[in-house]
Amino acid sequence: MASEWCIGIIGGSGLYNIDGLEDAQWIAIDTPWGEPSDEILCGRIGKVKLRFLPRHGRGHPISPTELNGRANIDALKRAGCTDILALSAVGSLREEIEPGRFAVVEQFIDRTFNRPSTFFTSGFVTHVSMADPTCPRLSTMMAKAISAAKGKVAVGATYLAMEGPQFSTRAESRMYRQWGADIIGMTALPEAKLAREAELPYALVGMVTDYDCWREGEAVGVAEVVAQMQANGKLAREAVRRFVEALPGKREPSPIDTALDDAVITAPDEHDPDLLTKLDAVAGRLFAEG
Numbered sequence: 269m270a271s272e273w274c275i276g277i278i279g280g281s282g283l284y285n286i287d288g289l290e291d292a293q294w295i296a297i298d299t300p301w302g303e304p305s306d307e308i309l310c311g312r313i314g315k316v317k318l319r320f321l322p323r324h325g326r327g328h329p330i331s332p333t334e335l336n337g338r339a340n341i342d343a344l345k346r347a348g349c350t351d352i353l354a355l356s357a358v359g360s361l362r363e364e365i366e367p368g369r370f371a372v373v374e375q376f377i378d379r380t381f382n383r384p385s386t387f388f389t390s391g392f393v394t395h396v397s398m399a400d401p402t403c404p405r406l407s408t409m410m411a412k413a414i415s416a417a418k419g420k421v422a423v424g425a426t427y428l429a430m431e432g433p434q435f436s437t438r439a440e441s442r443m444y445r446q447w448g449a450d451i452i453g454m455t456a457l458p459e460a461k462l463a464r465e466a467e468l469p470y471a472l473v474g475m476v477t478d479y480d481c482w483r484e485g486e487a488v489g490v491a492e493v494v495a496q497m498q499a500n501g502k503l504a505r506e507a508v509r510r511f512v513e514a515l516p517g518k519r520e521p522s523p524i525d526t527a528l529d530d531a532v533i534t535a536p537d538e539h540d541p542d543l544l545t546k547l548d549a550v551a552g553r554l555f556a557e558g
């Protein structure tokens with residue numbers, strides 16, 4: 269059945285606010301997974317509800333390796349989001365994906381190793397498919413919005429998520445190129461996996477800030493990233509506004525809305541009731557009566 273859109277926007281490095289929200293209000297949301305990165309800025313553009321979360325918090329106090337991805341995704345779901353559009357500063361691993369260009373992500377390679385990456389621990393063991401980790405509907409609409417905002421866009425990008433917070437070594441950067449990765453960042457995983465577990469269609473736009481360090485004699489630094497992000501921020505805000513304005517009046521269901529169907533393997537009499545209580549927002553659909 270068609271429904272209303274409620275778009276969660278996760279803002280990356282350099283994107284701590286969004287323009288043009290009507291009835292905007294920062295609201296604190298409690299979760300059973302701990303504290304999200306910040307309050308959520310709730311408002312709307314026209315009839316579309318928006319929920320904006322600065323990924324690292326306002327003022328960027330939170331390190332990529334210490335982000336509470338579970339709390340962030342749970343809070344967005346609790347705030348009513350139907351879909352998530354995430355934005356990230358990224359390094360480029362390809363000559364033709366130059367700083368200033370935006371890359372719409374299709375695939376991920378996970379090199380993170382130090383983060384809780386699932387809601388579904390013992391007592392409710394669940395294996396969702398990550399074969400197609402991003403939502404094609406949101407990705408296509410966002411690519412069009414970036415072009416309409418006169419931005420340069422690459423589609424079908426593979427994002428490598430590294431642990432950080434240090435940037436890569438040159439050997440790592442060159443190896444990631446051989447693996448087929450196009451862009452690199454420190455945050456989109458486990459975020460995208462958690463969004464899938466929460467049955468939230470997820471799209472990611474990488475806003476290219478640098479060439480990482482695979483080119484001879486070049487190395488990335490924070491000052492370069494921040495300067496390029498300031499240049500990228502205006503395009504990001506304009507593209508988000510156009511994306512929201514171009515959404516169809518009603519949201520048709522997505523196959524991702526039911527990603528948990530047939531994914532749970534723990535038998536009902538082995539379910540952990542405490543875990544089920546914590547899953548009220550993420551997987552509540554499965555336990556609803558009727």
Ligand SMILES: CSC[C@H]1O[C@H](OP(=O)(O)O)[C@H](O)[C@@H]1O
Pocket residue numbers: 279280281282323324332355356357358453454455456490493494
């Ligand atoms: C400030 S450079 C490194 C930092 O920027 C990216 O963050 P985000 O994805 O939230 O824009 C990258 O992943 C690192 O966390």
Ligand SMILES: Nc1ncnc2[nH]cnc12
Pocket residue numbers: 357358359360430435436452453454477478479480481488493
């Ligand atoms: N080169 C890079 N590596 C990891 N994360 C980044 N964020 C922006 N540039 C980056």
